[in-house]
Amino acid sequence: MNFYVLTLFPDMIMDGLRTSITGRAMEAGLIHIEAVNIRDFTKDKHKHVDDYPYGGGAGMLMQAEPVYLSYESIAERIGRKPRVIFLTPQGKTFNQDMAKEFALEEDLVFLCGHYEGIDERALESIVTDYVSIGDYVLTGGELPAMVVIDSVSRLVPGVLNNDESAQTESFSDGLLEYPQYTRPANYKGMEVPEVLLSGHHGNIEKWRHEKSLERTKKYRPDLYEKYMAENNNNS
Numbered sequence: 001m002n003f004y005v006l007t008l009f010p011d012m013i014m015d016g017l018r019t020s021i022t023g024r025a026m027e028a029g030l031i032h033i034e035a036v037n038i039r040d041f042t043k044d045k046h047k048h049v050d051d052y053p054y055g056g057g058a059g060m061l062m063q064a065e066p067v068y069l070s071y072e073s074i075a076e077r078i079g080r081k082p083r084v085i086f087l088t089p090q091g092k093t094f095n096q097d098m099a100k101e102f103a104l105e106e107d108l109v110f111l112c113g114h115y116e117g118i119d120e121r122a123l124e125s126i127v128t129d130y131v132s133i134g135d136y137v138l139t140g141g142e143l144p145a146m147v148v149i150d151s152v153s154r155l156v157p158g159v160l161n162n163d164e165s166a167q168t169e170s171f172s173d174g175l176l177e178y179p180q181y182t183r184p185a186n187y188k189g190m191e192v193p194e195v196l197l198s199g200h201h202g203n204i205e206k207w208r209h210e211k212s213l214e215r216t217k218k219y220r221p222d223l224y225e226k227y228m229a230e231n232n233n234n235s
């Protein structure tokens with residue numbers, strides 16, 4: 001799967017994603033991540049990519065042309081017009097279902113804004129999806145792009161060592177994850193729940209499901225209600 005990030009800060013993207021699991025997946029050729037510097041596409045002799053907003057107001061806006069050309073350079077090179085995700089607090093809040101949907105694409109382009117925003121005409125020309133990572137404002141779209149790329153990458157087959165781990169974690173079935181324990185069985189007087197030492201797989205599964213329900217009800221009542229409604233369960 002190919003991720004292209006249109007940004008004024010390519011090092012931020014590449015430095016962040018070159019490490020850990022996404023870095024390993026890049027090396028293994030399972031994913032390709034490329035940061036494209038929007039500044040390389042300005043025709044301004046001082047390499048400016050921003051200007052004052054028409055009608056006045058605070059701050060500067062990214063101009064349409066370098067944004068559009070940076071996208072065109074990718075579309076032309078790969079011979080397709082991939083989906084373009086613009087990271088913005090005005091977008092639809094990102095969730096696991098969106099990650100699954102994005103993971104079906106062969107190519108994804110991420111557009112990272114800076115300053116007060118981007119000229120609307122660039123957005124109208126290329127953006128297909130407006131995505132927010134939550135109700136707070138960041139200084140730019142780079143961190144949100146990295147968040148989305150990380151969560152989509154781990155759904156690409158082979159990126160996680162164990163195919164199972166993508167399946168059993170929080171949200172894959174709409175519930176939060178159950179608590180987990182490793183050795184020692186007694187840590188500072190705190191015992192691992194007996195059932196996990198029993199070797200009885202049926203009971204372990206049942207216990208885990210109950211704990212998932214318990215946690216979800218306590219910490220994410222919204223998800224709990226949804227799960228109960230969808231699973232026709234009155235417990």
Ligand code: ADE
Binds near residue numbers: 089132135139144
């Ligand atoms: N850009 C700035 N804040 C953002 C947010 N919360 N989500 C996505 N993009 C952003």
